[in-house]
Amino acid sequence: MNERQDESLGIDVRTADFDPGREIEQLHRDHPECGAVASFIGLVRAHNQDGSVSRLFLQHYPGMTENAIREICEQAMARWPLLGLRVIHRVGELAVGERIVLVAVAGAHRGETFAACEMVMDFLKTRAPFWKCETTDQGRRWVEARDSDERAADRW
Amino acid sequence: MRLRVLYFGRYQDDLGRSEEELDCELAQLAQLRTLLAQRDQDWARVFGETNHRLLCAINQQLAKPQDPLADGDEVAFFPPVTGG
Numbered sequence: 641m642n643e644r645q646d647e648s649l650g651i652d653v654r655t656a657d658f659d660p661g662r663e664i665e666q667l668h669r670d671h672p673e674c675g676a677v678a679s680f681i682g683l684v685r686a687h688n689q690d691g692s693v694s695r696l697f698l699q700h701y702p703g704m705t706e707n708a709i710r711e712i713c714e715q716a717m718a719r720w721p722l723l724g725l726r727v728i729h730r731v732g733e734l735a736v737g738e739r740i741v742l743v744a745v746a747g748a749h750r751g752e753t754f755a756a757c758e759m760v761m762d763f764l765k766t767r768a769p770f771w772k773c774e775t776t777d778q779g780r781r782w783v784e785a786r787d788s789d790e791r792a793a794d795r796w
Numbered sequence: 797m798r799l800r801v802l803y804f805g806r807y808q809d810d811l812g813r814s815e816e817e818l819d820c821e822l823a824q825l826a827q828l829r830t831l832l833a834q835r836d837q838d839w840a841r842v843f844g845e846t847n848h849r850l851l852c853a854i855n856q857q858l859a860k861p862q863d864p865l866a867d868g869d870e871v872a873f874f875p876p877v878t879g880g
Contacts, residue, residue, distance in 0.1 A: 699804060701802070701853075701856070701872060704853060704857075704872070729880075764880040765878075765879060766877065768877060768880070769804070769877055769879070770880070771804055771878055772879070782805055782806035782809070782878075783878045785849075785875070785876030785877065789880075
């Protein structure tokens with residue numbers, strides 16, 4: 641892995657919340673030459689198919705999860721001429737409405753930044769070792785992986 | 797040989813544990829799967845051939861049934877991921 645790619649990646653798997661505005665500003669400060677910054681935030685939804693969600697528990701595989709995210713980011717950096725990538729994925733107990741994940745991409749133009757942001761999210765949902773467990777009014781339930789997520793990832 | 801075996805996601809509930817140390821003599825991942833499937837019905841549901849969605853990792857790298865096992869390896873079993 642070349643050094644430039646290493647400096648351009650900021651990956652965090654942690655329980656603490658993040659400030660999206662601050663993260664995007666930091667990404668821009670780190671890459672002042674960029675012409676575009678694209679971002680995505682994933683949140684804990686109040687409702688799923690079965691009922692209303694009150695809490696979400698995010699489990700992960702310490703070590704493997706960070707490596708998987710790194711590999712996903714490196715794929716994006718290899719595919720497009722990106723300047724920087726920031727991924728924060730929270731784990732542990734989260735309440736409805738809380739932020740789960742941030743993907744932010746800095747590049748020269750909007751084409752590659754939008755595309756990379758979407759690809760990284762599609763791959764995070766299908767290739768990074770996390771498992772969600774929802775608490776609803778019906779009890780605790782491990783979320784099932786969706787075919788639609790696989791199809792989204794297959795597009796890339 | 798000794799293996800550290802980890803279970804994630806709903807498998808922790810299905811199997812009643814999140815990890816264990818295993819003393820065994822096994823050459824391949826597929827053999828470990830067969831061994832675990834024999835424990836009881838709950839284990840057979842997770843590790844039996846009918847579970848096509850079972851994912852495995854050896855030392856934190858995704859692994860295939862024919863991949864070799866070595867003393868001290870960390871083996872993880874988990875269902876399809878649901879992050880993001």
